[in-house]
Amino acid sequence: MEGFTALYIFMLAAFTGYEVISRVPVILHTPLMSGSNFVHGVVLIGAMYALGKADPDEPLQLLLGFVAVFLGAANAAGGYVVTERMLAMFKSGNRKEGGEK
């Protein structure tokens, strides 16, 4: 990719990330950290690409590519499950009637 185009993307993405999170209430900090952890699980795509371009006759390349895909998939799947479980607890903003016994 053209170097400067990428730099512009870097810059805009950085501001986006900063803006998106700046309005998050403290109560959601942990789920959000977990959620952003899930989002960078998209590294899986890069890992698949790397493994897909690895030379099938080179065991070391295959092994490393395999490890990359394995770890990327774990990041994505684990990150999703954990985030979803945490957020499931925030189901409704008004749980008053459920809480009272």
Place this chain on the structure above:
Amino acid sequence: MSSNWFVSATYFIVATIFILGLKAMSSPVTARKGVIWAGFAMVAATVITFFIPGLQNVGLMVLAIVLGGGVAWYSGKIVKMTDMPQMVAIYNGMGGGAAAAIAAVELIRGVQHDAMTATLLVLGAVIGSVAFSGSCVAFAKLQGIMKKAVRLPGQNNVNFFLTLFTIGIGLTIGYADNPGGFEIFLFFVLALALGVVLVMPIGGADMPVVISLLNAFTGLAVGFKGFVLGNPALIVAGIVVGASGMLLTQLMAKAMNRPIKNIIFAPITGAAAESGGEVTGSIRDLSALDAASLMRYGQKVIIVPGYGMAVAGAQHKVWEMAQLLEEGGVEVVFAIHPVAGRMPGHMNVLLAEAGVPYEKIFDLEEINADFAQADVALVIGANDVVNPVARTDKSSPIYGMPILNADLAQNVIVVKRGKGAGYSGIENALFYKDNCRMLYGSAQQAVAEVITHVKALEV
């Protein structure tokens, strides 16, 4: 060519949904929807990647996805809510590891890159490796496998030179026409060692900030990999996470009044703690019955939960007790320190799990003025976050950290397992105050006893 266009279009939509998903996650009402959207986007991105022309080793790819995804899915499902922080740490480490492994494949394949690409490739590899090994150490610490904070002699110099040396070797490899296998190997060993050395000396109290920082690191590494692989979706997702992670880290560090550079370069260790001021006075305890009556006949009770409550899994009992007291006309609220527990918001999650409504949970700034009007501050398994030396003792390593002013309440009851110091190893002056009494026992059992007595008082 047309299939390539389709792949690119999908990636574009995926990146957009990720950003919208993260935004949705910023409000309790839409948070769950946000992560579900992002989940669909992730699946779409993964499936469409198989359609990139010329990909080999597809069988191996599927196997790795099924294995890695399966193991993580399962472990994520069974993990206890209290162990969430270390799970986030380990999944984050895996992402960093993936980024590092991608870099390794690229380096070994010896693809020619221009200077900027090579630099980002190497930086991504270093950052990814640091995130991987650092997260493993963080996991080990939170899981209790590794208890001690180990500090090397001349730690800061070691960090500095190791970083320089690692990046130096990395750039040599990155710019080389055909880098040797040994150099590449050495480079990754050094980069991994750097992560271990960086996180090793950091005590558990600072762990939330570290996890958040490592999370941001992984994001950056992923973004850099996106540049190397020419994939804008990776760049956008990675950098957005990197930037938001940096901001989150700053917010957390600010809440602790510990600048990030202090956390990394001057961690609170046992040695530092010893230099803290002497505390005089004596510690007195009280019975569960006394605790119950103090609260039952009070007007306002503020509960300060900490890691001890999480470890004992006592949040349900605590909420049961709070409800009982409320039925008796006592006002009960929860006060949460920004870094209570092992992650910011950790306590909020646990209390939400137990069914405590948002309206009863307050931040440090919202509640601190109220302690003076409270009859009882009930501190459950929290320590450093209520230590008044942070306000008074300039020689203390936690001096200046904002704390919950539990000591200003009329009575302070501290539920605590034993007489040990807090995670930072600093003696707590609160326990020696005249208005403070200790209720010894695990949070679960102590609160259960209080509940029994509160019930008895109703009759």
